[in-house]
Amino acid sequence: MTLQNKLTVQALEWTGRSLKVLDQRQLPDRCVYDEYSDAAGVTEAIASMRVRGAPAIGIAAAYGVALSVNQHYAGVSDGWRQKVLADIELLAKSRPTAVNLFWALDTMKAVLAQQSDQPFDAVLACAKKIHADDIAANHTMGELGADIIAGAKGVLTHCNTGSLATGGYGTALGVIRSAYQRGPLKVYAGETRPWLQGVRLTVWELAEDGIPVTLIADSAAAWLMKSGAIDWIIVGADRIAANGDTANKIGTYSLAVLAKQHGVKFMVVAPTTTIDWDMADGGQIEIEQRNPNELLPACYSKDGSLVSAWNPVFDVTPAELISAIVTERGVVLNPLEQGVGSLKML
Numbered sequence: 001m002t003l004q005n006k007l008t009v010q011a012l013e014w015t016g017r018s019l020k021v022l023d024q025r026q027l028p029d030r031c032v033y034d035e036y037s038d039a040a041g042v043t044e045a046i047a048s049m050r051v052r053g054a055p056a057i058g059i060a061a062a063y064g065v066a067l068s069v070n071q072h073y074a075g076v077s078d079g080w081r082q083k084v085l086a087d088i089e090l091l092a093k094s095r096p097t098a099v100n101l102f103w104a105l106d107t108m109k110a111v112l113a114q115q116s117d118q119p120f121d122a123v124l125a126c127a128k129k130i131h132a133d134d135i136a137a138n139h140t141m142g143e144l145g146a147d148i149i150a151g152a153k154g155v156l157t158h159c160n161t162g163s164l165a166t167g168g169y170g171t172a173l174g175v176i177r178s179a180y181q182r183g184p185l186k187v188y189a190g191e192t193r194p195w196l197q198g199v200r201l202t203v204w205e206l207a208e209d210g211i212p213v214t215l216i217a218d219s220a221a222a223w224l225m226k227s228g229a230i231d232w233i234i235v236g237a238d239r240i241a242a243n244g245d246t247a248n249k250i251g252t253y254s255l256a257v258l259a260k261q262h263g264v265k266f267m268v269v270a271p272t273t274t275i276d277w278d279m280a281d282g283g284q285i286e287i288e289q290r291n292p293n294e295l296l297p298a299c300y301s302k303d304g305s306l307v308s309a310w311n312p313v314f315d316v317t318p319a320e321l322i323s324a325i326v327t328e329r330g331v332v333l334n335p336l337e338q339g340v341g342s343l344k345m346l
Contacts, residue, residue: 009208011056011164012063014128017070019063023050024164028204039068039087046094046101049195053165054238054274055134058100061091062127065108069120084112097247097288097314099239099276104130134167137271137328138174145175145234145269145326146182154186154230155179156221159249160201161236161269171236171269173202175326180211187213188230190221192249194295194311218251225262232323233259237270244319244335245282246270250312256321265323272327275340282316289313 013020013033019042020033034050036042042064045051051060068087072080088105095101111126112119149155155176159165162173170177179185187206192198199215206213216224224230233255239247246252246268259266279285292309293301300307319335329343 009163009205010168011051011053012060012131012167014063014131019060019067021045021051021060022164024052024201025050027164027200036064037067038071039064039091042067043090043094046091052197053160054098054100054236055138055166055171055271056164057095057098058104058273059127059131059134059167061094061101062104062108062123062130064091065105065112066120066124066127069112069123073119081112085109095288096286097238098274100271100273103273131167134271134273135169138166138169138171139178140328141171141269141271141326142169142174142178144331145172145267145324146178148267148324148326148331149175149179149232149234150182152179152185152231154188155232155234156188156190156216156224156230156255157202158190158198158233158235158252158255159192160197160205162202162205164201164205165236171271172234172267173205175234175267175269176206177209177211186229187211188224189213189215190218190251190255191215192251193218197249221255222258222262225258225264230264232265232267234267234269237268237274238314239279239285240268240270240275240325240340241279241282241285242275242277242341243281243339244322244325244332245285246317246319246322246325247282247285247287247314248317250315253315253317253321256317260321266317266321267324267326268317268322269326272329272343275327275343277344282318285314285316287312287314287316 011022018035018037020035023032068084072083116122162170189198189202203213237246237248290311295309325332
């Protein structure tokens with residue numbers, strides 16, 4: 001099987017002097033790109049979830065630094081560096097959980113620290129490399145993951161982990177793309193409340209590539225597993241601790257618990273830039289809490305209402321519930337036994 005259109009849509013497009021960001025909040029009804037020429041705009045795009053997905057957030061932030069240098073560099077003094085560093089701090093506050101954001105910003109700061117007569121060219125080249133490397137990593141992970149799930153009759157994915165969440169092709173969705181090209185595969189996608197990334201993004205993206213997909217309510221996942229329709233759950237990650245504990249979109253942990261109960265295998269797919277080597281376990285991962293009004297109907301969001309909402313965006317799946325972690329450097333099977341330290345040495 002071949003995909004009808006590879007990389008049909010891109011979350012991020014560099015124009016030469018600005019960054020175009022696909023406003024994913026408007027998909028699938030409208031395909032609208034917003035254009036940004038400074039780091040403040042890119043920060044807002046990340047915080048407002050116009051761009052989302054850990055790899056895409058990191059790439060956007062890298063381009064945001066390039067835009068900052070382009071805005072502030074005058075070539076006459078080092079005063080511009082402080083302004084760029086302030087923009088980097090602003091970008092760092094946009095989302096707290098995705099480690100790719102901080103990795104990308106640290107990478108860009110390292111380039112800035114080097115003496116250069118052409119700092120904009122240097123940081124832009126770095127941002128483009130981060131973008132290109134992510135796409136290459138996705139294709140590698142897609143093939144490695146497809147090797148593991150060979151022969152599977154069905155898979156379930158959660159949230160959106162495709163071209164929209166990465167530089168292109170995808171992490172978990174990249175595995176599904178690669179596996180589908182090899183032979184028949186039944187694909188299920190959970191709706192992914194409360195932002196409905198599965199409904200709005202994943203099924204749309206797969207359909208754009210000519211891959212049949214079946215949408216399910218999040219609450220139907222256990223019954224789907226009990227039916228025997230799926231062999232694997234395949235998800236992405238926003239941060240992976242050194243022991244293999246994994247933070248991902250809220251609802252991932254419950255899927256892993258259900259998978260254990262029903263004998264379904266559980267795969268996490270993420271580039272090594274998602275691994276926080278300094279974090280021992282998932283208990284140290286900061287979980288982003290978003291505005292309760294994203295959950296509450298308008299009638300309950302008024303001051304004085306007795307109805308409130310708890311709105312964590314991520315949860316943490318312990319390594320003991322994960323069958324395989326797939327990265328561009330290789331695969332860790334049963335990470336409970338060894339964590340992900342072996343990948344650091346490669």
